[in-house]
């Protein structure tokens with residue numbers, strides 16, 4: 001599997017929302033990757049030659065999932081603690097997750113196998129690259145971004161995923177009336193999300209009071225629990241594309 005942007009020289013990487021950690025992989029994660037990668041991990045094609053970007057077609061999702069169905073995207077599912085049960089609860093949807101951290105992909109694959117579901121695939125790639133290169137315009141019905149890396153230091157705020165350029169990209173890939181759900185335990189990042197999305201001409205806040213109630217359909221993950229244990233408030237947001 002080729003990871004977008006890792007091929008030397010051909011693509012200039014901008015600022016990304018993650019650090020490529022070497023990270024130790026457990027025996028179980030590696031075993032899951034060996035067993036299930038071919039089945040559930042989408043092979044991301046190499047980046048196009050810079051002179052001819054139009055040569056690259058988006059993914060054929062009908063072929064990948066073996067059917068046409070509403071498309072749900074999750075960005076940064078981590079170990080899949082909320083992703084897998086949420087995909088299992090929505091057999092009518094095709095669910096595709098973008099995750100950059102290989103050990104986490106291994107954990108997700110193990111959970112998919114345990115759950116015995118066939119409607120979930122993982123692309124091991126930067127979500128911004130994935131949305132831009134792999135998905136056709138107006139293809140996403142639902143987008144989930146739960147507890148994205150907070151980058152709390154001011155000098156790192158530029159790394160935060162939810163920014164105006166990223167929202168522009170999301171707007172272009174979402175269907176009309178598609179819904180983008182987000183959650184974070186970092187007040188300052190929650191404020192940034194509100195600023196970006198409340199001001200965005202193609203998104204409407206679904207909640208007049210601004211914040212959404214905690215989404216009961218989202219299972220608790222260790223990241224959310226960690227925020228609660230540290231005394232932080234959990235902010236939920238929900239936006240509909242015009």
Ligand SMILES: C[S@@+](CC[C@H](N)C(=O)[O-])C[C@H]1O[C@@H](n2cnc3c(N)ncnc32)[C@H](O)[C@@H]1O
Nearest residue numbers: 018076077078098099100101126127146147221
């Ligand atoms: C703080 S964790 C949250 C995991 C999960 N959503 C949860 O609530 O437990 C953020 C995850 O996003 C992934 N990530 C960060 N930037 C990403 C990007 N640009 N594309 C895909 N995944 C990304 C990280 O590798 C990490 O697994």
